[in-house]
Amino acid sequence: MRLTELRIAGFGGQGVIMCASVIGRAASIVENGYATMTQNFGPEARGGACSAQLVLSPTPVLYPYVVQPDLMVLMSQEAYVKFAGDIKPGGTLIVERDLVRVQELNVPDVKVFAIPATRIAEDLGRKMVQNIVMTGFFGAISGLLERESLCKAVEDSVPPAFAELNRKAFNAGYEYGMKHLETGALELGEEDPVSVSE
Amino acid sequence: MSSPIVSITAPANPVEDFLRTDRMPHIWCPGCGIGTTVNCFTRALLESNTDLNKLSIVSGIGCTGRVAGYTNLDSFHTTHGRAIPFATGLKLASPDMTVVVYSGDGDLFAIGGNHLIHAARRNIDLKVICVNNLTYAMTGGQTGPATPLDVITATAPYGTYDPAFNLPYLVEAAGAVFVARWTTFHVKQLARSMAEMFKKKGFCFIEVVSPCPTLYQRRNKMGDGLDTMKFYKEMSKTKHGAPTNEVGLTKSGEIIVGKFVDRERPDFATMMNAHLQHELGDQYIQAEGPVCG
Amino acid sequence: MHADPVGVLTGAHFLDGDHAACEGAIAAGARFSAGYPITPSTEVVERFSHRAPKIGATFIQMEDELAASIAILGAVWGGVKAFTVTSGPGFSLMMEHIGYAAMTETPCVFIDVQRGGPSTGLPTLPAQADMMQVKWGSHGDYEIIALCPNSPQECFDLTIKAFNFSEQYRVPVFVMMDEVVGHMTEKVVIPRAEEIEVEPRRWTTQDKSSFQLFAPCGEEQTPEMAKAGDGYQVHVTGLTHDERGYPNMTPAVQDRMVRRLVSKIRDNAEKICLTEQHDIEGADVVVVSYGITSRVAQRAVETARAEGLKVGSLRLITAWPFPEHIIRAIAPKVKGIVVAELNLGQMVREVERCAGGQCRIAHVGHAGGTVHKPEQILKAIQEVAR
Ligand SMILES: Cc1ncc(C[n+]2csc(CCOP(=O)(O)OP(=O)(O)O)c2C)c(N)n1
Numbered sequence: 001m002r003l004t005e006l007r008i009a010g011f012g013g014q015g016v017i018m019c020a021s022v023i024g025r026a027a028s029i030v031e032n033g034y035a036t037m038t039q040n041f042g043p044e045a046r047g048g049a050c051s052a053q054l055v056l057s058p059t060p061v062l063y064p065y066v067v068q069p070d071l072m073v074l075m076s077q078e079a080y081v082k083f084a085g086d087i088k089p090g091g092t093l094i095v096e097r098d099l100v101r102v103q104e105l106n107v108p109d110v111k112v113f114a115i116p117a118t119r120i121a122e123d124l125g126r127k128m129v130q131n132i133v134m135t136g137f138f139g140a141i142s143g144l145l146e147r148e149s150l151c152k153a154v155e156d157s158v159p160p161a162f163a164e165l166n167r168k169a170f171n172a173g174y175e176y177g178m179k180h181l182e183t184g185a186l187e188l189g190e191e192d193p194v195s196v197s198e
Numbered sequence: 199m200s201s202p203i204v205s206i207t208a209p210a211n212p213v214e215d216f217l218r219t220d221r222m223p224h225i226w227c228p229g230c231g232i233g234t235t236v237n238c239f240t241r242a243l244l245e246s247n248t249d250l251n252k253l254s255i256v257s258g259i260g261c262t263g264r265v266a267g268y269t270n271l272d273s274f275h276t277t278h279g280r281a282i283p284f285a286t287g288l289k290l291a292s293p294d295m296t297v298v299v300y301s302g303d304g305d306l307f308a309i310g311g312n313h314l315i316h317a318a319r320r321n322i323d324l325k326v327i328c329v330n331n332l333t334y335a336m337t338g339g340q341t342g343p344a345t346p347l348d349v350i351t352a353t354a355p356y357g358t359y360d361p362a363f364n365l366p367y368l369v370e371a372a373g374a375v376f377v378a379r380w381t382t383f384h385v386k387q388l389a390r391s392m393a394e395m396f397k398k399k400g401f402c403f404i405e406v407v408s409p410c411p412t413l414y415q416r417r418n419k420m421g422d423g424l425d426t427m428k429f430y431k432e433m434s435k436t437k438h439g440a441p442t443n444e445v446g447l448t449k450s451g452e453i454i455v456g457k458f459v460d461r462e463r464p465d466f467a468t469m470m471n472a473h474l475q476h477e478l479g480d481q482y483i484q485a486e487g488p489v490c491g
Numbered sequence: 492m493h494a495d496p497v498g499v500l501t502g503a504h505f506l507d508g509d510h511a512a513c514e515g516a517i518a519a520g521a522r523f524s525a526g527y528p529i530t531p532s533t534e535v536v537e538r539f540s541h542r543a544p545k546i547g548a549t550f551i552q553m554e555d556e557l558a559a560s561i562a563i564l565g566a567v568w569g570g571v572k573a574f575t576v577t578s579g580p581g582f583s584l585m586m587e588h589i590g591y592a593a594m595t596e597t598p599c600v601f602i603d604v605q606r607g608g609p610s611t612g613l614p615t616l617p618a619q620a621d622m623m624q625v626k627w628g629s630h631g632d633y634e635i636i637a638l639c640p641n642s643p644q645e646c647f648d649l650t651i652k653a654f655n656f657s658e659q660y661r662v663p664v665f666v667m668m669d670e671v672v673g674h675m676t677e678k679v680v681i682p683r684a685e686e687i688e689v690e691p692r693r694w695t696t697q698d699k700s701s702f703q704l705f706a707p708c709g710e711e712q713t714p715e716m717a718k719a720g721d722g723y724q725v726h727v728t729g730l731t732h733d734e735r736g737y738p739n740m741t742p743a744v745q746d747r748m749v750r751r752l753v754s755k756i757r758d759n760a761e762k763i764c765l766t767e768q769h770d771i772e773g774a775d776v777v778v779v780s781y782g783i784t785s786r787v788a789q790r791a792v793e794t795a796r797a798e799g800l801k802v803g804s805l806r807l808i809t810a811w812p813f814p815e816h817i818i819r820a821i822a823p824k825v826k827g828i829v830v831a832e833l834n835l836g837q838m839v840r841e842v843e844r845c846a847g848g849q850c851r852i853a854h855v856g857h858a859g860g861t862v863h864k865p866e867q868i869l870k871a872i873q874e875v876a877r
């Protein structure tokens with residue numbers, strides 16, 4: 001694990017906080033590193049937008065807030081418009097392919113990876129697990145945490161009756177991610193995976 | 199000033215056991231009605247055979263608020279207006295306890311009014327005795343929420359013009375299951391009413407119209423304690439079950455007394471236990487009362 | 492005594508500070524809470540309302556903070572451990588009952604998740620601006636204990652500590668969180684029940700005829716307790732009272748009573764004052780901070796040390812009683828003390844008082860709404876070190 005600032009954002013009901021919390025658990029509880037998650041509360045958290053920030057670190061996290069994310073998971077167009085431009089140069093954007101239209105950014109060397117997480121979740125029978133598909137995809141793309149750690153954190157975060165479904169969702173996302181790592185990142189504004197630099 | 203109507207320090211008094219004799223003499227003025235109500239309270243305890251180790255008394259602040267300090271019971275003299283929420287905590291933590299709230303009209307209906315209506319709404323199992331002397335006595339006879347119209351007080355030197363609460367009406371509307379009113383002239387009825395209330399479960403309320411000769415009667419040229427007794431005797435009419443919207447008090451008009459409300463409604467703890475039991479089944483662990491250390 | 496296993500969720504959790512504080516209260520034995528919703532503290536009672544029916548506890552949502560803050564005191568005299576939780580305007584409403592709890596020596600815990608003020612201020616954003624209010628907010632002379640967690644883990648640990656102190660000294664104890672600590676989520680390890688030390692209430696076994704509810708016992712000068720229903724016919728009043736609890740309005744009794752209320756804490760301050768100290772020996776500058784600010788300050792300290800400056804740090808875990816002895820020992824040996832806090836000058840006054848002009852004091856204030864930038868604190872360190 002290396003010091004990494006993350007932002008996960010989307011709209012209410014997509015399981016944004018859960019996604020962040022699974023990553024935080026994997027980092028701090030399963031892998032024994034440090035993770036600090038903060039959320040936006042108040043007026044800015046109303047009206048459907050939802051965002052969580054995470055700092056992952058091999059040493060205790062001192063400053064609690066995310067200053068400039070190394071990586072963002074953006075699950076809605078609104079979140080993309082609001083946050084994408086804050087990404088660190090050279091950072092990674094992960095987006096929900098069907099819900100986010102990727103646009104030009106004024107930040108150099110950003111890599112973009114897209115996954116139709118909602119559609120994959122629907123194919124598994126439950127749209128609600130799209131956030132776990134996303135978590136799997138994040139795991140593969142970022143390589144920050146062990147696959148098993150994330151999967152364990154997923155299992156620990158859901159009621160036992162849903163463990164199997166969520167495991168499947170996680171694996172589907174992870175495998176989708178491994179495939180796309182081979183083909184490379186999306187170009188901004190394009191449909192197919194190529195690396196982007198500006 | 200006249201001599202006390204009922205002396206609660208008289209040696210032959212059968213209620214002495216219930217009082218902290220080591221705290222006598224008390225602070226109340228001669229002719230004050232509060233002592234009379236305490237006398238009735240102790241008689242009610244005696245008659246109802248209440249287990250005194252299982253009865254606590256909670257007061258707010260005021261002349262009436264001092265009652266808690268003179269009774270030889272677990273007794274709590276709290277802050278102004280907050281006797282009811284204190285009593286709520288005590289009752290919920292100690293469900294076997296009979297919890298009596300004993301306080302003044304200002305304490306219960308002005309600064310504490312919000313707590314009163316909410317406790318009545320929730321039907322917390324509390325026995326509330328309100329000594330209504332129609333004024334803020336402890337602080338020198340200012341206007342209170344139960345002061346009738348056209349009365350001279352320390353803060354209404356030209357007479358009051360803001361309407362008063364009709365206490366039984368308000369308390370019934372808020373949800374009380376037992377509502378009665380007596381005056382300090384009606385000592386027997388009052389004691390009986392109190393004894394009846396100790397046995398009733400839920401939010402119960404007795405208003406005792408009581409003289410404050412020092413600050414209310416004198417300022418309004420209504421005589422002393424004895425004159426007030428005569429006034430109560432002449433002007434009061436017993437009407438059990440009277441609609442509470444018709445029992446509002448005026449400066450010198452009729453005083454309707456009696457038991458106005460006696461109805462059944464599950465109290466807070468019963469509702470809570472039944473509901474949580476229903477929702478949680480075996481997972482529900484009912485609070486058993488005192489549990490620390 | 493060890494914690495009752497019924498309430499203890501042993502294991503590693505990913506929890507925010509509010510939830511962790513609730514678990515701390517439960518582990519400490521709290522079985523009653525009364526509250527009134529207010530951001531950013533509401534999550535504590537929301538969790539308690541969820542947990543209570545499964546652990547034999549009671550939660551009641553009251554009509555306001557005045558009611559909540561005295562309902563818990565009623566519950567304590569009914570024999571349970573109890574706490575309430577609030578923020579900002581709600582804390583202002585609770586002031587009268589802080590005094591009542593101190594006066595009646597009712598052990599209880601208040602959790603204040605500090606947000607920006609004054610008035611409605613910043614409901615969802617942090618400050619550390621209730622630090623003087625908690626000490627001085629109720630009228631009259633009294634002492635309280637206040638603890639400042641800087642992580643969700645400490646929200647758990649220090650809430651237990653707060654309950655323990657409250658029983659040990661029969662005093663209201665405050666967990667002074669801030670919005671950041673309350674709302675941040677981190678790993679929280681809850682030990683096994685038998686590893687959690689819990690202070691039982693000191694019920695008296697003294698004779699019923701001679702027991703005095705307010706007569707000091709032992710080194711802690713803290714009286715033993717009896718609850719309603721124990722047959723002691725206790726009398727509890729907010730009026731000045733003698734050892735029996737009977738009102739007594741004489742200057743002599745007032746003097747005896749107030750002095751004991753104050754001295755039971757002041758005389759034991761060194762035992763109550765918890766701090767975290769790093770590299771103070773030989774330092775030119777010591778940074779004093781507490782709560783979330785201590786983490787941000789630590790980052791500034793590390794940067795300063797990397798630049799070769801001799802900087803130590805003192806974190807106040809206990810803010811009240813103020814660790815006077817520590818500041819008095821540091822002041823003559825350093826060039827200066829930097830105090831960082833999310834207010835425009837509160838605990839710094841205590842530092843100045845105790846330093847007594849023996850070193851420079853630099854205050855890095857902040858009106859709240861977010862945390863400091865570490866560079867702000869770093870700049871103050873550099874200036875003082877120069
Ligand atoms: C917060 C607060 N405000 C004001 C007071 C002053 N005060 C003491 S008793 C009282 C009025 C009491 O009136 P009531 O409840 O009618 O009792 P009575 O003295 O008439 O029996 C007031 C205003 C106080 N103790 N606390």
Ligand code: SF4
Pocket residue numbers: 225226227229230231232261262331335336409410411412413
């Ligand atoms: S002032 Fe009035 S209410 Fe108070 S003790 Fe005297 S007569 Fe009674």
